[in-house]
Amino acid sequence: MLDRLVNDKPRARRKTLSHYLIKIARLGGYLARASDPPPGNTVMWRGLSRLTDIALGPATVGGEFVGN
DSSP states (O other), X not given: XXXXXXXXXXXXXXXXXXXXXHHHHHHTTOOOOTTOOOOOHHHHHHHHHHHHHHHHHHHHHHHHHTTO
């Protein structure tokens, strides 16, 4: 799911843990420019929160319409 949400940069070949941490940070607003410092706690929290909302959203919406 994370691979579909956040596009890879052309130079990214290996799928490492740091690669996916940057993807989560980008969901939280991190721009991942060359001069940017590493993402902080707030950006990571926002990214994880957004990823959770995206993952659970369809299940929650689908559950509300069942049985009506």
